[in-house]
Amino acid sequence: xxxxxxxxxxxxxxxxxxxxxxxxxxxxxxxxxxxxxxxxxxxxxxxxxxxxxxxxxxxxxxxxxxxxxxxxxxxxxxxxxxxxxxxxxxxxxxxxxxxxxxxxxxxxxxxxxxxxxxxxx
Amino acid sequence: xxxxxxxxxxxxxxxxxxxxxxxxxxxxxxxxxxxxxxxxxxxxxxxxxxxxxxxxxxxxxxxxxxxxxxxxxxxxxxxxxxxxxxxxxxxxxxxxxxxxxxxxxxxxxxxxxxxxxxxxxxxxxxxxxxxxxxxxxxxxxxxxxxxxxxxxxxxxxxxxxxxxx
Amino acid sequence: xxxxxxxxxxxxxxxxxxxxxxxxxxxxxxxxxxxxxxxxxxxxxxxxxxxxxxxxxxxxxxxxxxxxxxxxxxxxxxxxxxxxxxxxxxxxxxxxxxxxxxxxxxxxxxxxxxxxxxxxxxxxxxxxxxxxxxxxxxxxxxxxxxxxxxxxxxxxxxxxxxxxxxxxxxxxxxxxxxxxxxxxxxxxxxxxxxxxxxxxxxxxxxxxxxxxxxxxxxxxxxxxxxxxxxxxxxxxxxxxxxxxxxxxxxxxxxxxxxxxxxxxxxxxxxxxxxxxxxxxxxxxxxxxxxxxxxxxxxxxxxxxxxxxxxxxxxxxxxxxxxxxxxxxxxxxxxxxxxxxxxxxxxxxxxxxxxxxxxxxxxxxxxxxxxxxxxxxxxxxxxxxxxxxxxxxxxxxxxxxxxxxxxxxxxxxxxxxxxxxxxxxxxxxxxxxxxxxxxxxxxxxxxxxxxxxxxxxxxxxxxxxxxxxxxxxxxxxxxxxxxxxxxxxxxxxxxxxxxxxxxxxxxxxxxxxxxxxxxxxxxxxxxxxxxxxxxxxxxxxxxxxxxxxxxxxxxxxxxxxxxxxxxxxxxxxxxxxxxxxxxxxxxxxxxxxxxxxxxxxxxxxxxxxxxxxxxxxxxxxxxxxxxxxxxxxxxxxxxxxxxxxxxxxxxxxxxxxxxxxxxxxxxxxxxxxxx
Numbered sequence: 001x002x003x004x005x006x007x008x009x010x011x012x013x014x015x016x017x018x019x020x021x022x023x024x025x026x027x028x029x030x031x032x033x034x035x036x037x038x039x040x041x042x043x044x045x046x047x048x049x050x051x052x053x054x055x056x057x058x059x060x061x062x063x064x065x066x067x068x069x070x071x072x073x074x075x076x077x078x079x080x081x082x083x084x085x086x087x088x089x090x091x092x093x094x095x096x097x098x099x100x101x102x103x104x105x106x107x108x109x110x111x112x113x114x115x116x117x118x119x120x121x
Numbered sequence: 122x123x124x125x126x127x128x129x130x131x132x133x134x135x136x137x138x139x140x141x142x143x144x145x146x147x148x149x150x151x152x153x154x155x156x157x158x159x160x161x162x163x164x165x166x167x168x169x170x171x172x173x174x175x176x177x178x179x180x181x182x183x184x185x186x187x188x189x190x191x192x193x194x195x196x197x198x199x200x201x202x203x204x205x206x207x208x209x210x211x212x213x214x215x216x217x218x219x220x221x222x223x224x225x226x227x228x229x230x231x232x233x234x235x236x237x238x239x240x241x242x243x244x245x246x247x248x249x250x251x252x253x254x255x256x257x258x259x260x261x262x263x264x265x266x267x268x269x270x271x272x273x274x275x276x277x278x279x280x281x282x283x284x285x286x
Numbered sequence: 287x288x289x290x291x292x293x294x295x296x297x298x299x300x301x302x303x304x305x306x307x308x309x310x311x312x313x314x315x316x317x318x319x320x321x322x323x324x325x326x327x328x329x330x331x332x333x334x335x336x337x338x339x340x341x342x343x344x345x346x347x348x349x350x351x352x353x354x355x356x357x358x359x360x361x362x363x364x365x366x367x368x369x370x371x372x373x374x375x376x377x378x379x380x381x382x383x384x385x386x387x388x389x390x391x392x393x394x395x396x397x398x399x400x401x402x403x404x405x406x407x408x409x410x411x412x413x414x415x416x417x418x419x420x421x422x423x424x425x426x427x428x429x430x431x432x433x434x435x436x437x438x439x440x441x442x443x444x445x446x447x448x449x450x451x452x453x454x455x456x457x458x459x460x461x462x463x464x465x466x467x468x469x470x471x472x473x474x475x476x477x478x479x480x481x482x483x484x485x486x487x488x489x490x491x492x493x494x495x496x497x498x499x500x501x502x503x504x505x506x507x508x509x510x511x512x513x514x515x516x517x518x519x520x521x522x523x524x525x526x527x528x529x530x531x532x533x534x535x536x537x538x539x540x541x542x543x544x545x546x547x548x549x550x551x552x553x554x555x556x557x558x559x560x561x562x563x564x565x566x567x568x569x570x571x572x573x574x575x576x577x578x579x580x581x582x583x584x585x586x587x588x589x590x591x592x593x594x595x596x597x598x599x600x601x602x603x604x605x606x607x608x609x610x611x612x613x614x615x616x617x618x619x620x621x622x623x624x625x626x627x628x629x630x631x632x633x634x635x636x637x638x639x640x641x642x643x644x645x646x647x648x649x650x651x652x653x654x655x656x657x658x659x660x661x662x663x664x665x666x667x668x669x670x671x672x673x674x675x676x677x678x679x680x681x682x683x684x685x686x687x688x689x690x691x692x693x694x695x696x697x698x699x700x701x702x703x704x705x706x707x708x709x710x711x712x713x714x715x716x717x718x719x720x721x722x723x724x725x726x727x728x729x730x731x732x733x734x735x736x737x738x739x740x741x742x743x744x745x746x747x748x749x750x751x752x753x754x755x756x757x758x759x760x761x762x763x764x765x766x767x768x769x770x771x772x773x774x775x776x777x778x779x780x781x782x783x784x785x786x787x788x789x790x791x792x793x794x795x796x797x798x799x800x801x802x803x804x805x806x807x808x809x810x811x812x813x814x815x816x817x818x819x820x821x822x823x824x825x826x827x828x829x830x831x832x833x834x835x836x837x838x839x840x841x842x843x844x845x846x847x848x849x850x851x852x853x854x855x856x857x858x859x860x861x862x863x864x865x866x867x868x869x870x871x872x873x874x875x876x877x878x879x880x881x882x883x884x885x886x887x888x889x890x891x892x893x894x895x896x897x898x899x900x901x902x903x904x905x906x907x908x909x910x911x912x913x914x915x916x917x918x919x920x921x922x923x924x925x926x927x928x929x930x931x932x933x934x935x936x937x938x939x940x941x942x943x944x945x946x947x948x949x950x951x952x953x954x955x956x957x958x959x960x
Contacts, residue, residue: 170932170933170934172825172926172933172934172935172936173825173871173872174913174917174920174923174936175870175871175920175922175923176920181917184913184917184926184934185934186928186932186933186934188582189581189582189585189586189928190911190915190916191911191913191915191916191917191926191928191934192916193916193917221915222915222916222917223916224916
């Protein structure tokens, strides 16, 4: 069955890179440029993986994760956050909001796939 | 020879042990045979109405309508000083690609497609041809015929600046 | 598997340049309102995003640079005093350095000395801020020599050889909230060696009725036969440090128990910015290909129309009606497709606040810039090409137009000089104005210079407009001191040439003591225009309908040959030069007698001429095809189009023709005409 990932980041370049990498691993992807648009996508279909930046306009990563966990279909969906090493406090907050794991920027595609493999069934 | 354009039809293999043949399209101008790489040839058309444009060198006859694209037309006889000829229903225009440009070349008639191995190509003769050797990339012999390989890039001397009236 | 990310470089460069522009804009806004938290967040995010993407794509210099930048911005953002003037200046230098780094992204070698210097300054600013503050969100700095270490990297204990390890996992009850499945943990463990069964500890599971399905009550134990290090075993649990208790015991080392350290939570970043409209990023080549295709559909459709109209079918036949509908839809399609390439001219205006600020400072002038009509839309390509000419005109206004502060005050003018950029639509074209309220052009000075350079003969009678227009001559400059910024005289003629190449025109309105305004007129779109078809012999020409004033057959009173001036036509008493199209284009079989032909008066901003033609063949919308695609630009010709019968018709560029004709006139010719 096809696995679909939701990629949330306000940088189109990052989104495309992550999506491209995920495609190599057999994922389909849907992209969203901020938390609010991402929430809209959650309503449209069920995702098997969510990858989100923490620092975004409109609705940022932590808030998005919180909202995502309220969403019935995505209560237990693995969520990976993209973070920088300087954001340890924010990362902790995101974890408390329900994030599954994280990737530290900058990361290479191989690392991304490694981490994805860890959290996706 | 330089190839500015890679056609989608070009063979993908680069096996060094197999002799690579280049294909050329041969055509007639006055009583000489010339040829250009077939990969550069987009199509061959019968003579089409040509609209003259101002302030162009004499050998640029004008522009023609190629399915909606406006393409300049060069008379190769005039370019090489081989004497003018009347355009008749046998006159042919070879449409070639030069980088991103498309250009039409007026020739007397189209001949064959010729296979040429790189080893077959000799230096162009210093004498015997009326065409300036700077326009030639070399020559090949086919039987008792000599085919002169044209250097397309030298052919069209387009200035970077604007032509003024 | 090695994944190649080089395809994203272009996207990254585009995006980064946009973010740099946003950063700069934010900084300029912050100069007026230093504590605007929305802007502080915006600029922080811009630096942060650039860093992230740069790092992931391996652009280490950019990543390094933006890292220190982000650090400083983070400090400023979390402080309470906002951005100081010093900071703003350093940060603007950072913007420039960053642009340079992006420009030189492909060059190898270490960071340029100037960029390194700016980076050092930023770090100094950062250090002193940290020293000042007692409490700050001072993030850790990366070591410049080594790449960023992931937070969950651990020092593995030295273990060699295969050994048995007991792994106990006690998830907290809220374990599932994080979306991780305990099974996955053991799946990962099993990849590290031989997993000898997993035993569940069900002691905490409550009665069925009390079970909350979203809580975890089960603990697991397993033994792993492995030769990997403890570090690698612990890595499996990296994400669950705080949601479960993991024990890894073996015979050689003491059991290691880990719990998450609770870190002090920082304030949530919930800035609301303006919602971004839903947009699609499309490569311009795709849009251009689409526009070309639509252009060809229009031509094909007009061929169909012509064939049907000459077919002799009755005007209300089904086929005619269908063709009408087709034409209608095609024109609609064309208009919409053209609109895709239209962007507001504000994108060209965007760089000016910064430019004016910097120029005013470096030239010792006090100037402010105002904008009007930024929402006026133009073809994207045109807007891009306008950038340089507009920049030069603004520079010129600040440098030569505006007076020094004291001089202005002495003239009862406000101390601060005013520059304005405006744009508006007008009759199928766009008017863009660059103006200042400075001292205006000095006709006498220009004249003197022109005479000195031989552009004008002493005593030659010319209008003021003609004198002003001399500043567009190459090499012309009245600046007493050639300043670095402008005054070398290489600017104005390039401005004019660029405007010409856009089929536009530029004129000057100036008043001594009051100011100068440069007025640029451009066609809105260069791809479709309303044209009037002219017949000359067998050839067809098209002139833009907007440029046609009138046409008539001259009588012997209205047509004259003037010695030294060529042929002229009199229109209501005014003499206009007559251009014989059949001569320009060597057309045989054309009508040579003006009194048996037609004269079409066409006008541009720079003058009027009369064109001698055989006939007028009607109006139509034509698709302009550039000659430059496969040939080159020709002065006096805007492009060509394909008529309904497949023939090519050249489209005349009236300003170009007026100019060319003027060059042939005896006045204003350079004394050493080539």
